[in-house]
Amino acid sequence: MADALNIIPPAVLRGLADKLYEKRKNSALELEGIVKQLAVAGEREKIRAVINLLTTEFTYSPQANHRKGGLIGLAAVTVGLAREAPQHLEQIVPPVLNSFLDQDGRVRYYACEALYNIAKVVRGEFIVFFNKIFDALCKLSADSDANVQSAAHLLDALVKDIVTEGDQFSIEEFIPLLRERMNVLNPFVRQFLVGWITVLDSVPEIDMLGFLPDFLDGLFNMLSDSSHEIRQQADSALSEFLAEIKNNPNVDFGRMAEILVQRASSPDEFTRLTSIAWINEFVRIGGDQLVPYYADILGAILPLISDKEEKIRVLARETNEELRAIHADPAGGFNIEAMLSIARSQLTSEREGTKIEALHWIGVLLARHRQEVIYYLNAIFDSLLKALSDPSDEVVLLVLEVHASIARDASHFRQLVVFLVHNFRSNHSLLEKRGALIVRRLCVLLDAEHVS
Structure with a gap:
């Protein structure tokens, strides 16, 4: 520090700590000139001593004006160093970042200004600090001081320019930080995050699509935000990603399908609609990668078939038909037991449309994979029998069709008849209301002599 005191005139040091901005600014300009001369002379040790003095005696000072002076001083040093500045960033940037946490709003404001000026000088060399800067900007985007927010916004725009113009940005190192921040509820932070996702996705060299599963759930979470603007921004980003997936379906459909299935049951209508729209596209283009997730997808589709919103119902039915048209093979990961379990679980739904489609699925599975369905029959048979009282x-007519298909095997035929006789005896209401319908329909579907 003694060396630095010999290098910087006392008047400059006093000016840096002055309460008036103009005096601090003028002293910073003098400091810039001093550092420029040191850089030309190759006096690196003296430069480090100056930076150390500004850090310890100014930016970490208990006096707010000293801290402000330290920040403008560090920016001035960077400008003075010019091309030599990158060599000293490890010493210059940390105290500026630390100042973003200052309790004094003006200090935080000047920290934004200082980092802006530093970034303008070093450009891409500054990317090594990106995650720390991003983290700081994320917090500053929701700062209680409007002036700080404004300054942070300008800094953010510059950082975006630097990232998009260079090739030093590491998406792999950034994604864990983004994923961690995605579930923040603050509207300013959400806008900040969507803004960055959109900007990074616009850079051809950055593969945001490959990392989409890491932040997809966060984007869907924003669709139910109370702010129309945030909902719109999230929807726009999601629409862009879905368009990219259609053009380049080499993505992790499985991980994203799990997210979509969860979001399809959201209480928020717009979220459900967007989820089923994505699921619809995934069923069309997901191919073999999606086969192991068909049961989960069916579990999302069936309730939406009876959704109160018509757009959702239409898309759900369309998706259901697309899924049913696919002849998947158990050898390729198609889980018949899981599909049956999902269909069975929906037989107790209060919604008629959902129950009808669940029964259609059981019928289709019986037709395509009879042996496997019969093998798992015990898991669904009781539910099918109880559904006769729907x-x-x-x-009921659809249930009878399923029962008739199952009853082609003699043992299951006897099981069905025993159940019906027992229930007609114990449940006179069922006998009176449905007895004739059940017997007549079974006579049509099966050999009448067997039924009678």
Whole structure:
């Protein structure tokens, strides 16, 4: 520090700590000239001593004006160093970043200004600090001081320019930080995050699509934000990603399908609609990669078939038909047991449309994979028998079709008849309301002599 005191005139040091901005600024300009001369002379040790003095005696001072002076001083040093500045960034940047946490709003403001001026000088060399800067900007975007927010916004724009113009940015190192921040609820932070996602996705050299599963859930979470602007921004980003997936379907469909299935049951209508729109596209283009997730997808689709919103119902039915049209092979990961379990679970739904489609699925699975379905029959048979008491005639008729298909095997035929006789005896209401319908329909579907 003694060396630095000999290098910097006392008047300059006093000026840096002055309460008036103009005096601090003028002293910083003098300091810039001094450092420029040191850089030309190759006096690196003296430069380090100057930076150390500004850090210890100014930026970490208990006096706010000293801290402000230290920040403008560090920026001035960087400007003075010019091309030599990158060699000293490890010493210059940390105290500036630390000042973002200052309790004094003016200090935080000047920290933004200082880092802006530093970044303008070193450009891409500054990327080594990107994660720390991003983290700081994320917090500053929600700063309680509007002036700090404004200064942070300008710094943010510059950092975006630097990232997009260079090739030193590491998406692999950034994604864990982004993922960690995605579930923050603050509206300013959410806008900040979506802004960065959109900017990074616009850079051809940065593969944001490959990392989409890491932040997809966070984007979907923003669709239910109380702010229309945030919902719109999140929707726009999601639409862009979905368009990219259609053009380049080499993505991790499985991880994203898990997220979409969860979001499809959201209480928020817009989130459900967006989820089923994505699921619809995934079913079309997901191919073999999606086969192991068909049961989960079916579990998302069936309730939406009876959604209160017509757009969702239409998309869900369309997706259901697309899924049913795919002849998947158990050898390729198609889980018949899981599909049956999902269909069975929906037989107790209060929604007729959902129950009807669940029964259609059981019928389709029986037709395509009879042996496997019969093998798992015990898991669904009781539910199918109970469904004969459903208040909907259409549901009961479909249940009977499924039972008739199962009853082609003699043992299951006997099981069905025993159940019906027992229930007709114990449940006179069922006998009176449905007895004739059940017997007549089974006579049509099966050999009448067997039924009678």
